[in-house]
Amino acid sequence: SQSSQSAQRGQTLLLDGITQRYGNTLAVDDVTLDIKGGELVALLGPSGCGKTTLLRIIAGFMAQTKGHVIVGGEAIDGLPPNRRSVGIVFQNYALFPHMTVAENVAYGLDARGVDRATQRSEAQRMLDLVKLGHLGDRMPRQLSGGQQQRVALARALAVNPSILLLDEPFAALDKNLRLDMQIEVKRIQRLSGITTILVTHDQEEALSMADRVAVLSQGRLEQFSPPTEIYDAPDSLFVNTFVGSANLLSGVLLDADRSGGTVRLDAGGTIETRAPKGEVRPGGRVTVCLRPEHLRVDQAAAGADTLNGVVEMGLPLGATIVHEVRIADGSAVKVSEPRIDRAALFAPGTPVRLAPVAPRLASVFAAA
Numbered sequence: 001s002q003s004s005q006s007a008q009r010g011q012t013l014l015l016d017g018i019t020q021r022y023g024n025t026l027a028v029d030d031v032t033l034d035i036k037g038g039e040l041v042a043l044l045g046p047s048g049c050g051k052t053t054l055l056r057i058i059a060g061f062m063a064q065t066k067g068h069v070i071v072g073g074e075a076i077d078g079l080p081p082n083r084r085s086v087g088i089v090f091q092n093y094a095l096f097p098h099m100t101v102a103e104n105v106a107y108g109l110d111a112r113g114v115d116r117a118t119q120r121s122e123a124q125r126m127l128d129l130v131k132l133g134h135l136g137d138r139m140p141r142q143l144s145g146g147q148q149q150r151v152a153l154a155r156a157l158a159v160n161p162s163i164l165l166l167d168e169p170f171a172a173l174d175k176n177l178r179l180d181m182q183i184e185v186k187r188i189q190r191l192s193g194i195t196t197i198l199v200t201h202d203q204e205e206a207l208s209m210a211d212r213v214a215v216l217s218q219g220r221l222e223q224f225s226p227p228t229e230i231y232d233a234p235d236s237l238f239v240n241t242f243v244g245s246a247n248l249l250s251g252v253l254l255d256a257d258r259s260g261g262t263v264r265l266d267a268g269g270t271i272e273t274r275a276p277k278g279e280v281r282p283g284g285r286v287t288v289c290l291r292p293e294h295l296r297v298d299q300a301a302a303g304a305d306t307l308n309g310v311v312e313m314g315l316p317l318g319a320t321i322v323h324e325v326r327i328a329d330g331s332a333v334k335v336s337e338p339r340i341d342r343a344a345l346f347a348p349g350t351p352v353r354l355a356p357v358a359p360r361l362a363s364v365f366a367a368a
């Protein structure tokens, strides 16, 4: 049954203190990730942060300088790729052009000496899973990009791997197809219960697909948390600005405890924030990160947390309205409101007041 298969496939994956050097470059710097069986974890970060290097190490394409890769409690360091129970889907699909779709899917089974009849029935089962059961006799060039991507996924899953690695698998697809495939891959991953690592530099993709997101910067792990925590309560200024957009305001921390802080902004007013992260004491300079949706334009606002400004521009973006407002410290602040709440755009030059939509939404970090 499906559920007993999930139980078999859901292997844990521990990356234990992985370090990788290329000559003088420290590509991965002591990264530890403890991944649960059946979990989908996204490795997210800017170009060069070490995502692909980590993936290659898990797959066995290169040996790490330091640390261990542990699957289901057993170290697999030193095993060649073909002896690791790992399936991989690449951005460019890498299908064999001279083989039919069904032959592509059966390839790994053939290489493992599985008999022809089982190869055929397993390939069909995998093609049904990715909803291409009717296209087994086609050649890869006769398929669309999204269909080729599904075949690549079926081929990776056919050998019943313990771990599935997805290397920027949607990067070559156009926007609408990408969203469909993200939902589809998530469905298949849930159904098969396979522990999955998704490498991406697309933050929306990471947040929408992953159970937990590992944010990397310059080879170091910045944060490893569920998507909502990454977005709402980032551990660092880097994570706050890399994931989503953020208005950065300077100020002085007035006081703080575990549940929150109070900051006097250089632009005027004081604001209730989340508890500051990192080393910062009352009296210290801080950077406050307010996301555009944390603020609203409110002409009637009069509290201590109100900011005065002048509208630079108003943009109707479909479901939301965004205003860019110049505030007293000279910085431009973006404010995003649901259009249903804000029927009108303010014209450039209009003096406005900005207020937080709720207290303690903003994150605070020691000033850089």
Ligand code: ATP
Pocket: 022, 025, 026, 027, 045, 046, 047, 048, 049, 050, 051, 052, 053, 054, 201
């Ligand atoms: P991208 O999103 O651009 O693929 P990435 O996060 O996957 O980036 P990696 O490819 O893992 O990053 O590279 C991490 C660092 O290691 C980078 O500084 C890169 O220049 C360096 N690097 C990668 N491969 C090699 C190599 N074979 N020799 C030397 N340096 C390398």
